[in-house]
Amino acid sequence: MEVGEINPWFFQVEPFEGESISHFLGRFRRANELTPTGLGKAVGIAGAITRWEKFRFNPPPSRQQLEALAKVAGIDADRLEQMLPPAGVGMKMEPIRLCAACYVESPCHKIEWQFKVTQGCQYHHLSLLSECPNCGARFKVPALWVDGWCQRCFLSFGEMLKWQKPS
Incomplete structure (x- = not known):
């Protein structure tokens, strides 16, 4: 008997309206018991997950990276893009702020x-x-x-x- 390629499955996490990519990635990783490195390897973008969780978007996420993450996370790449700052808007990496x-x-x-x-x-x-x-x-x-x-x-x-x- 031949065994085909086994595709991993992940628990889906529904994004909140206005949620930051950092918060979403943390919730998704915890739901699936993944480290930032583990998620990065699953998506094929090692290193990027850790940077994005810290609001470091230089270089900004590419469409290809967002589509790869969207496929693993089970959500639309456009939805992920909404979790990022709009083009030209600077980010304050520290301190983290809260309302x-x-x-x-x-x-x-x-x-x-x-x-x-x-x-x-x-x-x-x-x-x-x-x-x-x-x-x-x-x-x-x-x-x-x-x-x-x-x-x-x-x-x-x-x-x-x-x-x-x-x-």
Whole structure:
């Protein structure tokens, strides 16, 4: 009996509206028990996953790379492209920023929070947080957000809302 090529299968993860590629990649990797390197090898773009999770888009993802990732992730390449900054929009790689009010409504990191031009949340008219208001810990890259709370003191992102100031 001859065994044909075995194609791997992956658990699908539905993207949130406005979700950053970093957050989506972290959720997809955890659902499939993959490291950034493991996902990069599965997609055929070793190294790129780690860069994208840290908002490093130089060089920007190519259409071919997005299509390869889309095939593995089971979503459309155009949907992945929406998780990236628009052409010409600069990214703020550090600090990672958060609107607690948005997170309560949709538990994900929004790509727009990391745009250099973003000063505050345009929906809630609140300043963005860049560290835990309780203990001062800087937020980790969104790919590492698992439970929606500070990695040091475990204050939930939703509870941080009371510390956000009007922008």
